[in-house]
Amino acid sequence: MPNAHNDRIASGARNTSGAHNAIATVSLRGTLEEKLKAAADAGFASVEIFENDLIGSALRPAQVRAMMADLGIRCSLYQPFRDFEGMPGPLRQRAMDRAERKFDLMAELDTDRILVCSNCSPHALGERERIVDDLRDLGERAAARGILVGYEALAWGRHVNDHRAAWSIVKEVDHPAIGIILDSFHSLSRRIPSESIREIPGDKIVYVQLADAPLLDMDLLYWSRHFRNLPGQGGLDLPGYVAEILRTGYQGPLSLEIFNDRFRSTASRLVAQDGHRSLEYVRDAARRLLGEPTDIPPPQPPLGAEFVEFTAAGQDAVRLGATFASLGFSEIGRHRTKKVTRWRQGNVNLVINAEPKGFVKSYRIVHGPSICAIGVRVKDAEAVMRRAAALGIRAYSPEGRPGRMAMPALRGVGGSLVYLVEDDGAEALWAREFEARAQPEPGSDAETAARVRDIDHLAAVVHNDEFLSWQLYWRALFGLEGRDANDVIDPSGLVHSQALQSPDGKFRLTLNASDARETLSSRFLAQGMGGGFQHVAITCDDIMATAAETRARGAAMLEIPANYYDDLVARFGFDDAAARHMQQGGVLYDEDGAGNTYRQLYSRAFDKLFFFEFVERGGTYAGYGAPNAGIRLAAQNRFRAPEAVAE
Numbered sequence: 001m002p003n004a005h006n007d008r009i010a011s012g013a014r015n016t017s018g019a020h021n022a023i024a025t026v027s028l029r030g031t032l033e034e035k036l037k038a039a040a041d042a043g044f045a046s047v048e049i050f051e052n053d054l055i056g057s058a059l060r061p062a063q064v065r066a067m068m069a070d071l072g073i074r075c076s077l078y079q080p081f082r083d084f085e086g087m088p089g090p091l092r093q094r095a096m097d098r099a100e101r102k103f104d105l106m107a108e109l110d111t112d113r114i115l116v117c118s119n120c121s122p123h124a125l126g127e128r129e130r131i132v133d134d135l136r137d138l139g140e141r142a143a144a145r146g147i148l149v150g151y152e153a154l155a156w157g158r159h160v161n162d163h164r165a166a167w168s169i170v171k172e173v174d175h176p177a178i179g180i181i182l183d184s185f186h187s188l189s190r191r192i193p194s195e196s197i198r199e200i201p202g203d204k205i206v207y208v209q210l211a212d213a214p215l216l217d218m219d220l221l222y223w224s225r226h227f228r229n230l231p232g233q234g235g236l237d238l239p240g241y242v243a244e245i246l247r248t249g250y251q252g253p254l255s256l257e258i259f260n261d262r263f264r265s266t267a268s269r270l271v272a273q274d275g276h277r278s279l280e281y282v283r284d285a286a287r288r289l290l291g292e293p294t295d296i297p298p299p300q301p302p303l304g305a306e307f308v309e310f311t312a313a314g315q316d317a318v319r320l321g322a323t324f325a326s327l328g329f330s331e332i333g334r335h336r337t338k339k340v341t342r343w344r345q346g347n348v349n350l351v352i353n354a355e356p357k358g359f360v361k362s363y364r365i366v367h368g369p370s371i372c373a374i375g376v377r378v379k380d381a382e383a384v385m386r387r388a389a390a391l392g393i394r395a396y397s398p399e400g401r402p403g404r405m406a407m408p409a410l411r412g413v414g415g416s417l418v419y420l421v422e423d424d425g426a427e428a429l430w431a432r433e434f435e436a437r438a439q440p441e442p443g444s445d446a447e448t449a450a451r452v453r454d455i456d457h458l459a460a461v462v463h464n465d466e467f468l469s470w471q472l473y474w475r476a477l478f479g480l481e482g483r484d485a486n487d488v489i490d491p492s493g494l495v496h497s498q499a500l501q502s503p504d505g506k507f508r509l510t511l512n513a514s515d516a517r518e519t520l521s522s523r524f525l526a527q528g529m530g531g532g533f534q535h536v537a538i539t540c541d542d543i544m545a546t547a548a549e550t551r552a553r554g555a556a557m558l559e560i561p562a563n564y565y566d567d568l569v570a571r572f573g574f575d576d577a578a579a580r581h582m583q584q585g586g587v588l589y590d591e592d593g594a595g596n597t598y599r600q601l602y603s604r605a606f607d608k609l610f611f612f613e614f615v616e617r618g619g620t621y622a623g624y625g626a627p628n629a630g631i632r633l634a635a636q637n638r639f640r641a642p643e644a645v646a647e
């Protein structure tokens with residue numbers, strides 16, 4: 001063998017075979033140049049070059065190689081090589097010739113690994129002996145070039161569609177240049193137990209591709225080509241899968257191979273950054289499953305929401321305060337040095353920040369009066385900050401004034417902030433930062449409103465492009481779990497909704513996104529210039545009393561139509577008087593079938609930007625009143641500006 005060639009392969013193998021993060025070019029939007037740049041910028045050490053991305057590129061392979069060298073990344077896999085094994089007659093020779101041409105190309109790209117996916121051709125023969133012979137022949141050719149071939153079972157392969165079958169073939173081929181490629185989508189979509197990976201020695205795994213996916217009942221090929229997403233964004237057990245791979249001793253890259261229509265239209269920088277985050281998350285989660293040491297602190301689910309901060313100045317701040325008061329909140333504190341007030345009811349803290357400079361001012365200019373930050377209670381804020389840094393989540397520090405922060409903060413996905421409040425230090429923090437105002441007189445509104453308790457959940461409306469980013473952020477950093485996913489019917493289109501919550505249910509979020517241009521979610525995004533928190537749901541002990549009190553204080557509450565209450569009578573057997581009473585209060589109702597109940601009441605929106613909900617949970621009701629969401633949207637829709645309605 002010529003030495004120069006061997007050295008090249010050896011150095012290529014050295015740089016691309018160690019444990020690192022990789023991404024397939026098919027996962028990213030844009031030209032091949034844009035994809036490579038986005039991957040490098042996000043911190044990936046290597047890429048899988050997807051054949052079509054190269055074929056469609058104006059760059060010659062040598063130019064691609066030079067560009068990768070400039071960017072400091074490598075090509076760790078060339079893929080896919082299709083319809084190879086078990087071909088009849090002359091097609092077999094064609095497949096071998098085709099492989100030789102691709103090996104030439106791989107030398108130009110300076111990559112030493114190729115993916116052969118199981119044959120999908122109608123011509124493919126299923127005879128095992130022939131398949132084994134073909135792969136062995138390919139192994140000889142690959143070995144002569146210093147190339148490693150990985151055989152991947154596509155979930156819809158004609159004869160081989162299960163990694164256990166692929167492994168049994170590779171084992172029989174028994175050639176040093178032939179190994180297996182594992183792809184989590186193909187394995188987990190078919191519900192193949194991940195423990196089966198224990199049969200495979202780590203050094204026979206040539207490459208590992210990872211993708212999560214929402215749990216859909218769908219044709220495998222269609223599901224795979226359009227709905228894959230990043231580990232932590234779907235419903236497959238990626239940590240369990242990766243744990244089994246690491247257990248084999250596999251030392252190669254973990255690589256994202258995400259076929260997803262949305263990713264193809266989202267900025268490649270965002271997908272690449274999220275992708276890197278998702279791999280850090282899944283590697284860490286897998287190591288924890290194995291009981292191995294990890295470099296980063298574990299996810300800490302928030303113990304609750306300590307406060308919600310609104311940015312509003314001047315007359316907006318005055319109107320917002322009046323809105324809070326009408327909902328039963330009292331102003332109980334003023335910041336010692338800033339134009340910030342603290343409002344409280346039960347254990348719920350709302351903050352109005354009217355500072356004329358800094359982050360809150362910029363946020364206000366862009367988004368209008370809005371929720372610019374939330375404060376979450378955690379046990380150990382410093383550990384959360386370290387985990388965030390490892391996941392590429394930026395800390396927030398006010399320009400030029402580091403160390404002046406009362407509590408640490410992180411950038412959220414949409415640009416709002418997430419403050420971390422240590423659970424045992426919350427009261428001391430408020431006392432230090434805020435001067436208390438006179439407490440309300442006994443018997444005042446604030447007293448009767450003491451039946452109000454805590455923040456039940458926070459709801460965000462986000463751009464469709466960012467819907468999965470938000471999920472990854474909250475799952476990877478804080479260990480939230482995905483719960484109800486719903487499609488809600490808005491009068492102007494469909495809204496996707498996803499609930500996330502801490503394992504103990506103390507901290508909950510719901511995310512909403514819509515593609516339709518005129519849904520309330522979409523109009524919020526247009527009006528508020530981007531995604532963010534849109535509503536705050538607050539628990540109370542007696543929602544009928546809260547409904548009466550808010551109205552008595554003149555709060556603008558959302559009216560629910562009479563038809564809804566006729567339907568409640570029909571569905572749940574309420575008597576008419578009870579239904580009319582609920583109608584007067586604008587109270588919506590749901591039951592879960594096990595006798596647990598949910599009652600909810602909405603305020604009108606403030607400048608069409610955000611609103612409040614009171615909820616009374618009866619028993620262990622775990623949802624968010626999903627059957628009522630469409631009713632609420634229809635009611636809010638009636639308050640659209642007349643010119644918008646006339647469109």
Ligand SMILES: O=C(O)c1ccc(O)c(O)c1
Pocket residue numbers: 079080115117152154183209224225257
């Ligand atoms: O959908 C496909 O054709 C395809 C190709 C290559 C892969 O690695 C894969 O997982 C799927």
Ligand SMILES: [Mg+2]
Pocket residue numbers: 152183209257
């Ligand atoms: Mg694959």
